Amino acid sequence: AQKITQTQPGMFVQEKEAVTLDCTYDTSDPSYGLFWYKQPSSGEMIFLIYQGSYDQQNATEGRYSLNFQKARKSANLVISASQLGDSAMYFCAMREPVSSGSARQLTFGSGTQLTVLP
Amino acid sequence: NAGVTQTPKFQVLKTGQSMTLQCAQDMNHEYMSWYRQDPGMGLRLIHYSVGAGITDQGEVPNGYNVSRSTTEDFPLRLLSAAPSQTSVYFCASSLAGGSGANVLTFGAGSRLTVL
Numbered sequence: 001a002q003k004i005t006q007t008q009p010g011m012f013v014q015e016k017e018a019v020t021l022d023c024t025y026d027t028s029d030p031s032y033g034l035f036w037y038k039q040p041s042s043g044e045m046i047f048l049i050y051q052g053s054y055d056q057q058n059a060t061e062g063r064y065s066l067n068f069q070k071a072r073k074s075a076n077l078v079i080s081a082s083q084l085g086d087s088a089m090y091f092c093a094m095r096e097p098v099s100s101g102s103a104r105q106l107t108f109g110s111g112t113q114l115t116v117l118p
Numbered sequence: 119n120a121g122v123t124q125t126p127k128f129q130v131l132k133t134g135q136s137m138t139l140q141c142a143q144d145m146n147h148e149y150m151s152w153y154r155q156d157p158g159m160g161l162r163l164i165h166y167s168v169g170a171g172i173t174d175q176g177e178v179p180n181g182y183n184v185s186r187s188t189t190e191d192f193p194l195r196l197l198s199a200a201p202s203q204t205s206v207y208f209c210a211s212s213l214a215g216g217s218g219a220n221v222l223t224f225g226a227g228s229r230l231t232v233l
Contacts, residue, residue, distance in 0.1 A: 045227075105176060106163075110160045
């Protein structure tokens with residue numbers, strides 16, 4: 001069984017500073033994918049970044065980067081140069097491996113509410 | 119390109135009533151799924167489908183039915199609504215094959231209140 005843990009219910013960061021949102025996961029499968037989604041107050045789910053378990057490099061997408069530490073089973077999201085518009089709920093999620101035959105489910109963590117202060 | 123469209127956006131039901139949440143996607147995605155979001159619990163998978171005529175249960179399927187008669191549509195039926203089904207419901211879709219990086223595209227969500 002998979003499990004995603006986000007231990008920070010809420011985080012504050014000053015505008016223009018960097019912030020790290022923590023995510024740890026638990027799986028016995030060697031093949032998996034890790035995702036981060038952003039949910040602003042308007043409610044939609046916005047995909048931010050993806051990391052595959054076999055990817056050698058940490059994923060980056062603009063101001064977002066994923067600090068992937070496989071041995072520690074952590075996949076922390078780093079947001080550089082925070083902006084007021086980054087204030088939102090952030091979810092870490094893991095995808096079951098295709099080989100399991102159970103297709104494309106994502107298992108989500110409970111989320112971290114990020115507030116960017118002016 | 120509309121992506122994933124959910125209707126209705128808001129619905130209030132009385133206990134025992136039934137209703138259907140509609141979901142349609144125009145991206146030719148094989149995989150479609152329904153999640154519910156409750157405070158402090160993230161998103162939990164209700165049902166999913168890997169193609170027309172194929173559905174399966176997720177983590178929290180009780181009280182919900184689904185069907186997949188076409189690639190585009192994946193309705194979620196509440197058979198007899200209960201207050202515990204008060205939640206925000208998300209439909210999501212993705213390609214099923216190829217790269218494991220296929221990203222789930224979400225609809226805007228449907229807020230359901232059961233009195």
